[in-house]
Amino acid sequence: MIKLGLFCGAAALALSLPALAEPITPKVGTLPSPAEAFPTEPGSDYYLANYDAYEKYLKTLAAQSDRMKLVDIGKSAEGRTMWVAIVSSPANLAKLDRYREIARRLAKAEGVNETEAKALAAEGRAIVWIDAGLHATETVTTQSQIHVLYRMLSGQDEETKRILDETIVLFGHDNPDGLQLVADWYMRNPDPKDREFRSIPRLYQKYVGHDNNRDSFMSQMPETTAINRVLFREWFPQIIFNQHQTGPAGMVVFVPPFRDPFNYNYSPIVMTELQEVGAAMHSRLVSEEKGGSGMRSAAPYSTWHNGMVRSVAYFHNSIGLLTEIIGGPTPEKIPLIPELQLARNDEPLPIGPREWHLRDSLEYQDSMNRAVMDYAARNRERLLMNIWRMGDQSIARGKRDSWTITPKSVDAVKEAAKGKTAEGGDAYFRGPPPVDSGLYKTVLQDPAKRDPRAYVLPPMQRDTPTTVAFLNALLKNGIDIEQATAAFTAGGKRYPAGSYVVKTAQAYRPHVIDMFEPQDHPHDLEYPGGPPKAPYDITGYTLAYQMGVQFDRVLDGFDGSFTRVAAEQIAPPAGRVLGSGNAGYVIGHETNNSFILTNRLLKAGVPVSWLGAATKAGTVTFAPGALWVPASPEAAAIITQSAPLGVDAYRVSRAPAATKTALKPVRVGLVDHYGGVMPAGWTRWLLEQYEFPFEVVYPQTLDAGDIKAKFDVLVFADGTVPVPRGGAYPGGYRSTMPKPADIPADYRAWLGDVTKDKTVPAIDAFAKAGGTVITVGSANALATMLSPAIQPALVTKKADGTVTALDHKQFYIPGSVLTAAVDTTKPLAYGMAPRVDLFFDESQPFVPAAGATPVVTFDSATPLRSGWAVGQEKLKGTVAVAEVDLGRGKLFAMGPEVTQRAQPYASFKLLFNGILYGPASAAGQ
Template identity: 45%
Template sequence: MFKRLIFILVCVSVHVSRAQVPTPKEHFGFAIGDDYHLANYTQTEAYFKKVAQAVPNLVKLQVIGKTEEGRDQIMMIVTSADNHKKLDRYKEISTKMARAEGLSEEQARAMAAEGKAIVWIDGGIHSTEMVATHQLIETLYQVTTRTDAETKRILDNVVILFTHINPDGQELVANWYMREKDPTKRKMETIPRLYHKYIGHDNNRDYFMLNMKESQNVGRQLFVEWIPQIMYNHHQRGPAGSVLAGPPYRDPFNYVFDPMMVTGIDALGAAMYNRLNAEKKPGFTRLNGSSFSTWYNGGLRTTTHFHNMIGLLTEIIGGPTPEEVPLVPSRLIPNNNTPNPVTPQKWHFKQSIDYSVSLNFAVLDYAARNSDHLLYNIYSMGKNSIERGSSDYWTPYPKRIEAINTAYQADQAKTRGARGGGVAAAAADPMGWGSRSAGMPLKFYESVMRDPLLRDPRGYIIPANQADFATATKFVNALIRTGIGVEKATADFTVAGKKYPAGSFIVKTAQAFRPHIIDMFEPQNYPNDFQYPGGPPIRPYDAAGWTLAYQMGVTFDRMLEGFDGPFQRLPYGELQTISAQVAAGSGGYVLSTKMNDAFLAVNDLQKAGVEVFRITQGSEMGNFYVPASAKAKATLDQVAQSAGLRVTGLSKKPTQAMEKVKPLRVALWDTYGGSMPSGWVRWLMEQYHFPCNVVYSKEIDAGNLKNKYDVIVFVTRAIPVYRGADNDPYAAFRTETKEEEIPSEFHATMGRITANQSIAPLKAFLEAGGKVVTIGSSTNLAYHLGLPVRSALSELTATGEERELPSGKYYVPGSILRVSVDSSAKASWGLPGQADVYFDNSPVFHLSSEAVAKGQLTPLAWFPNNKPLRSGWAWGEAYLQDGVAAFEAKVGQGKLYAFGPEITFRAQSHGTFKWLFNQLY
């Protein structure tokens, strides 16, 4: 009787406590999912705090950092009261199991049984995707107030990390939508700027670099502090004719993954869509039903895949303004992609919220029922990675399989001659389905997949004596932020006969997150992926290749054998700083242009009123010279200590010719609604202390530009395609934002660059001595100006007309390519003779030989051979040979700089930043 009374009292206590949690309607004034209503972040943050105060036994509110606009970024830790008492222990178990270091099988099994599953559920990364933001609010409310058996099981067996990804964006978008008193006039499509201060939608492309504050906050929790077994990333929107797209995803998945991660996604996907089907919620599509894959690294979800986490993404339709599920007949036939199609109908916000909450509970219930398996499986994946990094291992890339086929076919041609039966049979039955005896002798496998030279590395050495060690250290910090274990040499050492200095960094692959390490150092090998043989390519979801070490221009050595030395293991998550001493320089100081941070120092020197010069000839050409002074020494000391800038002190002034570096008035193009590439460059300029103004098309069209600016920078997608008289063939289909619908404070930012209004003022600016820097598709300006250049990626039709190469012949989605560089050209000072560039079907040119001979055009970078691919996918790459990737052109007294590759891509491509920086003086 006494025990029963205690049980009743506990139940009543829990019920009363949970009854104190305010409903969303009580707090916001509307229910989550009500049409035409959105909550902003100020309101959401206040609600989170109310919930945490109402049920402190279930909810702990943690501020994980500040946003770029200075708001608190919140993570809500939700679990049972008993689990909260042991939260530090469960956190320790999660990280130990994920890293899989120093655990015996018995210890791992015991910890899996003792621990609790850690599940990350986020929302709000893309602020116009308001279902994703608001499901977070509703799920928090339900999981803290429901008293059913399922919810109790979840709270008892799972630690939930509810995390808001983009507070600034929610505040902007919700306020913009709700500003209209008439609900039917509310819309999100016309927001005046990016919904992240700098990068908008690209905030979901920052998770191996972690440049932004929000990304750093999230990365710390995901990769260092908690390392959850499951993370669920909510997005919009689903493919037309469906309600949502989700796991499992289409091929290709990345070849460095542990297979248990891939099958883990399959298992969670089954739990998710089975629950929807049981609840009569149709319209879930998967696999080839959508474009989403697991190839790419860098997204919030996808980066977790390289850390052995089961990363989930759903993309759902809906929003505060009711809409229609459109009729797409092909979606109505049940198949393996869409087993339970949805019928065309009116769709409301609440339906999307209900779907999302159901999906969250499906994931949480799976975790609650399989907590020990999830913990043990992430341990097993980590252990597998450590074993692969400790022994000889060959990743089965497509290029390796192609090499096997090539070797076999060459052997067959040699031994069978004209008969060719083996080659034909293998080609006709590549999967070996037609016969039990189909296949190739084992020797062909061993000739490639046991070739010692093709082994995966055991580790990498990043020497401290490379030309730009400060940038290499930034690369190392990107690894550290993503939970990678790094070692540092405490003394000089020798490996494989090569000497390395103390301070060098070492990254060994015998660690749990080996997939991420391999992915940051090694080239991606994207498969040839076409809609059908001979047909057009299937576009990758994002980039095909991104190898960060290549993009950043880092010098490193690959070690195929195990190695050791005087190495100190750095604590997980501890960022590295390097500092340097500025030697006395009675004759002044020299800064090598090979160092990106030299430009930061020059900008600080100029701000302090210190003169800076640039050496224009000899072995020091391009380097900066700073005359000796107390102010110069103090400024250089500060930069050397904070950024590790190496400064050479001189006993006497250099005798080489030099010119004074003049600070220029720099303008960066942007547009109403915001340009992500422009936002990245704006952030980049701030990091290197370049003063910069933002310029919009109306100001450009008004002319008189040279009186205000010396340099104008146009990122990709600023300058329209050149079409002769018909500049914009899509104008009739374009929906322009109307000024009368927008507050007057934003009118100056509206409009776009056009051939009729913008080109003449830009030409006048150039002719008057201005400089224009164009990147990516904005190199179209060269055609608008009538310069003697043409596309290198075209062909003549049977009728003699010139057309772009069709994608069946040539296609290079986002990848890393190698170019030759004229490093003696002023525009290229500081770059090496060869550089890796980020290339995304970028412009390539042929220059008039006569114009080059006259000095009107100067090639800066070009493709010297027919195999420039370094990482990614380049179909028909031979077409690039001898094409010019970058050039400068004289236009009157000024210069146009045209860079086809994305030289500032997502602030990752440090190796080519100098192509922008050099033009800003």
């Protein structure tokens, strides 16, 4: 029997499934075809091969083909091996190390002149990454990869031979766990007509589901880290092809190029080459009479956001491809949409309505794969030269004065040109009028607005372990980092030894700039004077801001004694035990890792308190919220063993006089719902990393009441509370639950939603009995139901008395970084700086109201730090995070997404403090 493991909190459940037939043994000396190797041929209706079967086939092919080498690149979140099938000619496979070294030298470009680059490009092979399965319910990609591999290994035609000779293709699988889950769930029903995977009970990547394609620059999931290592530290492919589904309605597949805007930080060569590859893909489909491909306006995909597998490629000088195709194991129909029957540039060959089978999608996939590989084969030397050229140009830009022109700088030129006229232009083309060309030098090349030559991170940081986590995210993306071995001067400032230096004179300069500098997204409208045009994903995400890293932008060149970081990951400086007192320990609250230490102490039964006033230990003055741990052998052992966390502890001779809030072990209920909510999954991952004890809880458990007997804290992540369309709280989810009879009995307790009539009274009773409720993002719809003190600020009152969020023409902030003021005297904000950069994604702030204590407030009319904002001035005076007393309990309402995709480390403390403070406050009453 095959077992399907379904992760739930700290436990795993198992579902018994019908056993699959053993693969057929092929004839001796022949390469087994998919039809021979699987009980049913992949691509057949109502059949999905799971990862076990896929993995077995890979091993069989590798053992029998001289065109393929199978490489283990790491483990998935659930412990499965991630394989990459390297496909090329036998002669190339015999020289893989040499070709990988050529790819590295050309991609990094350091120390390689043009003559050397040409020689390397002539010798080298084009490297292409083609993946499958990132989003596991997008079933076409894995089933098609099985066939593409077989055809590449068995084909004898001239095109196949040319591809094998001229390229090295890395076929990867991005999500083994998801494939196993989805395929097994689909195949669980004996009757093919009953098979479906819409009702899978949890996320198809253990923690983050679909957001495994938003983790690329942060690289926190093990699958992302493994892929990034292959792409940017080992193989350096010139083309990265990330395959998805589903395609636009009435069509078959979206193929690049993409719509604007593209990000201003990467090389335009990336975009022009991307258009070439996209054209080759469309041309092949059209020439084979495979209609229904669309580009640009056919779908909303752009190239702005850095977080996706195909888009992080652009910041590494690689061509990033995305396709989105229809299809699946259950046949479907292509509908008739009359407007799509008229051919146009963005849809050159329309397709009529018809029944569509998985086999049809597989043939399209094969054509697109071969188009990409054939393009790489025919343009091998040019691809290799251009990746060198982009890297070399990046290094050169980082060594001289350079400027990045963004929408704000263009607006500055227009402002400077007001009231002035200039000669030139051609009225025939009716373009924008020219302005004084001198403004190019004075405005667009203002010396004060040069791009940095480097970013310097002093060793003394508010939260050094978090700064190290930021540097490690850069390292995972192949960024070169140096550390000073002696003091040096840069930008007129003296820096000590141990400082980290990230120079922009490196091949991956676009990624460096994108992680440190604010994104300046254009003011993109549906039409002049119209509403904002929604971006494909978020618009502002500057990682250094989100993580609260202290750094200096250095605009001029400098030198010093530096050594390049050779390790794949940096460890934070070990925590020290300082001082000689024997009464106990004072520990700062500034590091996020202090919560790991706190949780370890509490788990061991060691007393821990927060100090309510500033406290001095030796020469160090601690801000309010510092930890007080009385001396004991248990405390000493845990603090010593936790030195790798990078948290210092100061021994003192007497207990501090400040008031103390005694912490207690907490029982956290992390609310989720059937099918899984991604923000809840990210939060689950965070709680595990910081060692908070928790249990995933579903609405039925809440509805049963007596919640206080089970939990001290309930956490409602963004999206865990249903919100009506057109309501005060944008976003959220609107789930469609399966019927209980249609799923195994083990999962029926996961069904249900948070409801006003049944769940809210139970939560209200929980809070008034001393429980803590934490609501984030759209889940603040629940906060408003629990307390009149939490009222949405940016709303319009409708005729029926209800309210709706402001329309997008008045207020629209689609995923940006904003600055806000923090009241650091409040326990909810202990350890935070007076200002914080918050991630804000169509969030809803609150009205300052009686009964609510503001903790974080928008105090500026221009809070935007990175991204795009329409109507940002309306935020001034509103409350981002508030605390409300509910009987003996607490309600902590957090409007912005304080744990968004586990990236904004600077605001994690709001959640972590809330988890500990609420129960401690209730216990003290």
